[in-house]
Amino acid sequence: METLNSRVRIVWFAGVLITTAFVGAVLFAVRRFVFDIAVWLPLALAVVIFVLGGIYTVFKYRVWRFEIRDDDLYLERGVFTRVTTVVPFVRVQHVDTQRGPIERLAGLGSVVVYTAGSRGADVTIPGLTPERASDLQRRLRNLAIESEYEDAV
Amino acid sequence: MKLHPLSLPYRLLTRSMSLALTLFFVGTTLASAVESINIVITLALVAVGLLVAGLWEVVYYRRFDYVLTDNSLDIDSGVISRRRREIPLRRIQNVDISRNVVQRVLGIALVGFETAGGGETEASLRFVAYDEARRLQREIQRRKRGATERDEEEEIQPDVLYEIRSPELLLLSAISIEPRVFGLVFFIVPFLTGAAESFGGLSFLFGLAQLLVSALVLWVASAMVTFARYYDFTLLRVDDELRYERGLLQRYDGSIPLDKIQTLTLQENPLMRLTGYATLSVETAGYAPGQGPSGGSEAAIPLATRGRVLRLAHSIESFDDPTFTRPPKRTRRRYIVRYALVVAGLTALAFAVNWFTELFPFWYATLALLVLAPVAGQYQWKHRGYYAGEDHVQTRNGFWRRRIHVVPYYRVQTVIQRETIFQRRWRLGTVFVDTASSVGFGGQEAHAADIDVNDASEFRELVRRRLGGQIRERAARARMEKTESEQFSSE
Numbered sequence: 001m002e003t004l005n006s007r008v009r010i011v012w013f014a015g016v017l018i019t020t021a022f023v024g025a026v027l028f029a030v031r032r033f034v035f036d037i038a039v040w041l042p043l044a045l046a047v048v049i050f051v052l053g054g055i056y057t058v059f060k061y062r063v064w065r066f067e068i069r070d071d072d073l074y075l076e077r078g079v080f081t082r083v084t085t086v087v088p089f090v091r092v093q094h095v096d097t098q099r100g101p102i103e104r105l106a107g108l109g110s111v112v113v114y115t116a117g118s119r120g121a122d123v124t125i126p127g128l129t130p131e132r133a134s135d136l137q138r139r140l141r142n143l144a145i146e147s148e149y150e151d152a153v
Numbered sequence: 154m155k156l157h158p159l160s161l162p163y164r165l166l167t168r169s170m171s172l173a174l175t176l177f178f179v180g181t182t183l184a185s186a187v188e189s190i191n192i193v194i195t196l197a198l199v200a201v202g203l204l205v206a207g208l209w210e211v212v213y214y215r216r217f218d219y220v221l222t223d224n225s226l227d228i229d230s231g232v233i234s235r236r237r238r239e240i241p242l243r244r245i246q247n248v249d250i251s252r253n254v255v256q257r258v259l260g261i262a263l264v265g266f267e268t269a270g271g272g273e274t275e276a277s278l279r280f281v282a283y284d285e286a287r288r289l290q291r292e293i294q295r296r297k298r299g300a301t302e303r304d305e306e307e308e309i310q311p312d313v314l315y316e317i318r319s320p321e322l323l324l325l326s327a328i329s330i331e332p333r334v335f336g337l338v339f340f341i342v343p344f345l346t347g348a349a350e351s352f353g354g355l356s357f358l359f360g361l362a363q364l365l366v367s368a369l370v371l372w373v374a375s376a377m378v379t380f381a382r383y384y385d386f387t388l389l390r391v392d393d394e395l396r397y398e399r400g401l402l403q404r405y406d407g408s409i410p411l412d413k414i415q416t417l418t419l420q421e422n423p424l425m426r427l428t429g430y431a432t433l434s435v436e437t438a439g440y441a442p443g444q445g446p447s448g449g450s451e452a453a454i455p456l457a458t459r460g461r462v463l464r465l466a467h468s469i470e471s472f473d474d475p476t477f478t479r480p481p482k483r484t485r486r487r488y489i490v491r492y493a494l495v496v497a498g499l500t501a502l503a504f505a506v507n508w509f510t511e512l513f514p515f516w517y518a519t520l521a522l523l524v525l526a527p528v529a530g531q532y533q534w535k536h537r538g539y540y541a542g543e544d545h546v547q548t549r550n551g552f553w554r555r556r557i558h559v560v561p562y563y564r565v566q567t568v569i570q571r572e573t574i575f576q577r578r579w580r581l582g583t584v585f586v587d588t589a590s591s592v593g594f595g596g597q598e599a600h601a602a603d604i605d606v607n608d609a610s611e612f613r614e615l616v617r618r619r620l621g622g623q624i625r626e627r628a629a630r631a632r633m634e635k636t637e638s639e640q641f642s643s644e
Contacts, residue, residue, distance in 0.1 A: 071621045082577065084570040084610075086617050090624055091566045116438065117566030117587040147624075 001065045001076075007106045008127025009061050014102045016053030020046050066125055071147065073113060073140065075123060087123055091115045092144035097133045098124075109133040113140060154219050157261045160280040161214045169206050176202045219278060221289060223296055226266065228276055240275055242297050244268045246413050246437050248290045250406040252283065257404060262286040290408055294394050297410075311396065314465055315454050317386040325383060325456040326376040328424045383455045395435065395453065395469070409453070413437045415590035416599060417466050417559040421459075426555065431462040435469065436590035472545040472559050477538030480581070480603040484537075487579055487603070489530035496522045539584075539601035541615055544623070546586055548599045558599035562616065563623040564588045570613045572606065582609035586616060 027042035059079045066075040073087040096112040103109055103126075110126040111133050128136060180195030209232055218229040226240045247267040256262060261280040268275040281289075317325075384401035395409040420432040435453040453469075454462055466472075500519045507513035533552050540547040546565075549557045566589055572582040586599040601612055 072617060078571075080574045082572040084613065086568040086613060088565075088567070088617065088620055088624075090621075115566045116589040123567075 001067045004061065004064050004125075004127030005108060005129055005132070006061070007108055008064075009057050010106045011100075011102050011108060011127070012057045012060060013054060014106075016050065016057060019053065020049045023049060061127075064127070068136075068139065068143075073123070075125070085123055087113055087115060089140070089143040089147045091117070092140060095137045095140045095144070097130075097137050099130070111136050111140070154221075154281075154285075156214060156217050156278065157280055157282045157285070159259050159261050161210060163256070163259060163261065163280065164214075165207060165210050168210065169203050172202055172206050173199050221292055221296075226276070226293070228278075238276060240266060240268065242293055245275070245293055245297070246410060248293055248408050250283070250286045250290065251400075251403060253403045256280060257283075264289060287406070290396075290406070294392070294408065294410070298393070311389040311391045313387065314390050314395070314468070315386075315388040315457065315461075317383060317455065321456050322380060322383060322386075324428075324430070326380040328422070328428075329375065329379045386455060388453060397453070409435055409437055411469065414469065415560070415564050415588040417470055417472075419462060419466065419557040419559075420551075421555050422553060425456075429459050430456055431459045432456055433462045433466055436588075438589040466559070470545065470559060470561060472547065472561075473540075473542035475538075475540035475542065475547045475549075475557075477540050477547070477549050478604075478608075479538045480534060481605050482534075483579055484581060484603040485530050485534040487530075487575075487581075488533045489527050492526035492529045493523060496520065496526060537602055539604065539612065541612065541619075546599065546616055546619075548586070548601050550600065550602055556597070558586075560586050560588055560599050561623075562619040563627060565616060565620045568613050568616050570609050572609075576603065580606045582606045584609050584613050584616075 024042050024046040027037070027045065031037050031039070031042065056079060060077075063079060063082070064077045066073065068074075071088055071090075073085075073089070073092075075083075075085045075087075077083055093114045093116055095114070097109050098112055099109040107129065108126070109128055109130045110124050111128060113123045113125075115123075125136070176199045177195065180190070180198050181192075184190045184192065184195055212232045213230075216230065216232060216235065220227050224242055226242060226245070228238045228240075230236055230238075245266050245268055247265075249265040249267065250262045251265070252262045260283055262283045263280050264278040264286045266276045278286075278289075381401040381403075383399055386399040387397065389396040389398075390411075393411045395411060396406065397409070398404070398406050414435055415438055416436045418434045418436065420434065421430070425431055433454040454465060457465070496519065499522065500517065503513050503516035503519050507516040529552070536549060536551060536555050538549045544561060546560050546562060547557060548560075549555065565586055567587045569585040569587060570582050571585065576582060581603045582605075583603060584601045586601075588599070590598075601609070604612065
């Protein structure tokens with residue numbers, strides 16, 4: 001079983017920070033323009049989101065793992081709802097690598113695996129170094145081609 | 154090939170009517186608001202709009218061109234930006250023809266081509282002659298099989314699988330309404346009676362009568378819609394395709410390729426279970442019943458006796474008779490608790506309503522529903538289960554509308570196991586067997602709900618292994634057939 005690069009926590013936590021800043025800003029705007037709320041309320045809420053988000057990030061990282069097995073890609077994730085996904089290589093339609101702005105700053109990338117399924121049609125593996133991401137993409141693509149089966153749908 | 158000549162005047166009329174009405178409405182609204190715009194300018198606006206629309210339609214008609222080649226359907230279209238779309242025939246899943254009353258009189262039809270992945274129609278022809286539409290439907294199926302030779306023209310005799318009988322159609326119309334709708338009526342009654350009581354007994358009776366009449370109207374209306382939808386329903390099997398025809402006012406002819414079938418679903422609501430009837434729907438990768446562009450349900454068999462439905466389902470996919478494994482007994486407790494919580498929620502709601510409006514002096518009466526919680530829990534538990542057969546996995550779910558999904562292993566796309574925070578407390582998990590059918594939302598897909606975590610992991614791996622096995626088997630068979638035919642041709 002492979003775990004994600006530990007820097008992915010930075011990426012996730014950046015998301016938490018953005019949410020915190022956004023909620024804080026909205027509440028301050030409400031305080032400024034709509035009605036007077038105590039100054040500590042936005043601050044307290046921001047702190048709560050910040051702390052809970054941080055804890056969530058830590059747990060999320062601990063749970064996240066994946067493995068390339070003989071015939072399929074196996075993923076485990078989820079803090080509250082634990083999700084285990086099995087994607088057989090024969091079902092892989094195509095594989096993308098993706099790098100968002102924050103991911104680029106952290107020097108990370110993600111691999112997105114697409115299937116024709118209706119539920120969870122795309123499976124994302126975040127927190128990979130660019131080399132690992134392109135290596136994984138190549139490997140998954142080759143495995144998908146190897147196990148090619150004409151009738152994908 | 155061009156569209157049918159009559160499609161031009163038809164489109165012109167239908168399109169410009171709505172356009173003219175919209176423009177007229179906008180114009181008159183503006184006229185009442187802005188002084189400088191009067192009725193003359195409004196009419197001029199409408200005229201200009203119609204002229205532009207007319208020109209547009211003429212250019213559209215002149216520009217539109219389609220051709221069916223041996224391995225693709227090519228469509229040239231576009232008025233301002235021109236587009237050429239080539240759809241490989243192999244990718245076409247369904248070919249649907251629909252005609253409303255006017256189109257039937259004119260002898261034209263709308264043809265929709267459906268491909269996998271997405272609820273959107275890949276391409277449509279508005280409109281071609283009905284015979285041409287049927288020809289396209291037939292030819293696409295024939296060429297998909299690779300039979301390009303013209304002389305292979307001997308028509309494959311269609312095999313009638315099912316024809317709806319009048320009593321069945323009437324029964325279907327009568328019971329197809331959701332029992333939940335009636336449940337809603339009973340839910341509303343206390344509110345109304347509460348309101349009516351304040352006006353005295355007479356208005357209470359009046360209100361009740363009104364309610365009954367509206368329920369009746371609702372029921373009759375829904376029955377009529379169902380009747381018109383499934384009127385003269387026939388299901389044919391032509392070689393390796395299912396074909397259906399249905400409809401009173403709007404007539405549909407659709408095709409369902411057998412080798413693209415993802416899931417078979419047997420559905421029964423409580424009334425059907427009571428009377429021994431069932432519905433069978435066939436889902437392909439193109440779209441699922443009820444999600445087609447025609448909007449109506451393409452259900453393979455809208456209603457037949459359970460035995461007949463099963464026989465037909467078996468003739469499409471030969472699956473084993475399932476012996477469903479129910480979720481562990483402890484889930485029953487979970488369901489009972491869940492229903493008890495629902496009752497508690499209702500009571501709280503009634504209390505809150507009474508607090509503000511004093512309409513519900515007996516707000517705690519809803520607590521009587523608690524008696525039903527164990528029954529409901531037992532019932533829900535009883536109707537759940539899963540079965541991993543030789544070639545197919547089957548799951549059963551549904552409290553009101555019981556659904557049995559039959560999924561061939563080689564159609565499985567991904568297997569997903571989920572344990573929510575509440576399920577983890579009971580060491581339970583749910584395994585979703587995902588296929589490429591588009592009915593993947595709202596918990597309607599095949600899933601083994603609330604089974605023991607260990608069983609869930611085992612089941613997940615079993616489905617995965619059998620999928621792998623079946624694919625290897627099929628690939629080997631395909632290779633063997635290929636070498637055989639090569640040997641045959643070299644001899």
